[in-house]
Amino acid sequence: MISTFPNAAAVDLSRIRLEIRSLQPRLVEWRRKLHQHPELGFKENLTAEFISQKLSEWGITHQTGIAKTGIVATIEGKKSSFPLQKGDGRGIALEQSHIQKPKVLAIRADMDALPIQEENDVPYRSQHDGIMHACGHDGHTAIALGTAYYLSQHREAFPGTVKIIFQPAEEGPGGAKPMIEAGVLNNPDVDAIIGLHLWNNLPLGTLGIRTGALMAATESFICKIYGKGGHGAIPHQTVDSIVVGAQIVNALQTIVSRNVNPIDSAVVTVGRFHAGKAVNVIADTAEIGGTVRYFNPELGKLIPQRIDQIIAGICASHAAKYELDYKGLYPPVINNTDIAEMVRSVGLDIVETPLGIVPECQTMGGEDMSFFLQAVPGCYFFLGSANPDLGLAYPHHHPRFDFDETALGMGVEMFVRCVEKFYA
Structure with a gap:
């Protein structure tokens, strides 16, 4: 139960770097714009257009129209991961035997909404009758955009390639499998993948991270x-x-x-x-x-x-x-042990412990992130987003679902640190 966890007001935001905290107003702005214009699976045309516009504005290479409305952004790091050859007078030549293929980490975010009439009386409520972001996918997209922006501005912080996958139709009939079949995990080949789900079953300031089966x-x-x-x-x-x-x-x-x-x-x-x-x-x-x-x-x-x-x-x-x-x-969402441990170690640096990490968090809910996890090692985790003090604790798929938007910045921090840790 939510009451067994720390109060959301006690969340220590000092663990989020200043640059990401300063990005918070834009994250909220993007999320609310997406919330006002929800779209059902494989019909996320306005959503995809908005994402593409932002990526183009930031100079991020991306491909559109994958599995109808999906997008894949590719961000190449500039940090050298190769050992320098000594004694050549320049200190920059590389020994051929030491050269390795740069690793590729993928980040996945879903974009679609649900056929639900919103009952929230908020300025950013859905403008599309009978359609609502009632599961947090608008937040997932905003977090992925924030991550893309930050990484594009700090390419020197990582040596490999990061692919950010904006996926359609998670709520049905499923967009992960057709995106995989379209080759989003190839050229370059993805070595590992991570993703998150805003989770109103956990309060703000907590993370649900576990190895093995997370979702059914x-x-x-x-x-x-x-x-x-x-x-x-x-x-x-x-x-x-x-x-x-x-x-x-x-x-x-x-x-x-x-x-x-x-x-x-x-x-x-x-x-x-x-x-x-x-x-x-x-x-x-x-x-x-x-x-x-x-x-x-x-x-x-x-x-x-x-x-x-x-x-x-x-x-x-x-x-x-x-x-x-x-x-x-x-299929069930099954996390790879090594990648889940990496994500957990990152989480320990962001949220207070031991209550901040919920290792046995599971749900019988389903997610087509499972197809990505079948294809490559990865980890899907829950980012606590409920704040009962603000009335933001309605369950997912409820017509009054909403979440504490402070979680957006925390999501970006988690993804950015995972990238840095993956390439460390």
Whole structure:
């Protein structure tokens, strides 16, 4: 619970370098502009135009139109990482045997909003009816822009290349995979990737950083049950699709309780059940739909297999038929141990410890950052953004979601220090 953590007012901003603190008003300005003009997945045209305009203004090389609206900015450092050859009279020649390929670190930020009507009464509220930045992606984009600006002004501080990936459609249907397929991790090849999520489940001044699984796999299913309809007073002439569906809903709960190792966390939730139109008619069809979440990748085979077996068995016992549409959406977000430890060490320099770092922070929520983490080693982490004292503690995807914008500068500081640490 939020109340178990330090009060947001106690955050020590002196750990954020002055130049990034001075950037704070611009971060807020960018975030609020993006918040006023939210766009759904693969339709982030205004957002992409704004990002491209800023990158061009700062002289940052970038590519647009990746996976429709995605952008990749490339910032090359100027700091030499090669040992100098001694005794040549100039002190600048390099021994060929010591030359190594410069490392490449990627930073990922998502850009899309949600189909939610905003209920916040703030000057920067959404101007697009039915669309809202209710998950903090406007903040992610502003943080990435701030990081790009700072790094472009301090190229001498790192020797390699930093790629900043502005990704569309995280909320669905998923923009990470098509961006990877378009080659954003190549030319030059990315060695590691990091990303953050503003997190209202943690207060300002805390970080959720852990190795291994951070977020769950996200999968969904829809099952259509075909029975035989009839009069409610003559049930023996029917195959009641509602009774079949009800038994399926109950039986699916045994997957987690009886098939999954208790050490592993998993969820099978039926969130939709539609059938019938009249109180005195037995429905001939029913439809149930739900979501599946898990951390252990091995459950990706077990759970859909058991769902199909359970549905098939119950339908057979009632002489009903069914169609099952099971979709694997996002795999679990699994952090690399070495990169997560690097991020944690950076976090220790920014937030107060030990309460500032929450190592066991996990959620059954899903994220397509997982596809990037499958492709290259990396770390995704949570940046606490709630401030209950200011009324900024509504959960993600809530129509009154908002966050303490002080977190924006903290996010830039985390990314910049991670770049410096990665190349140290």
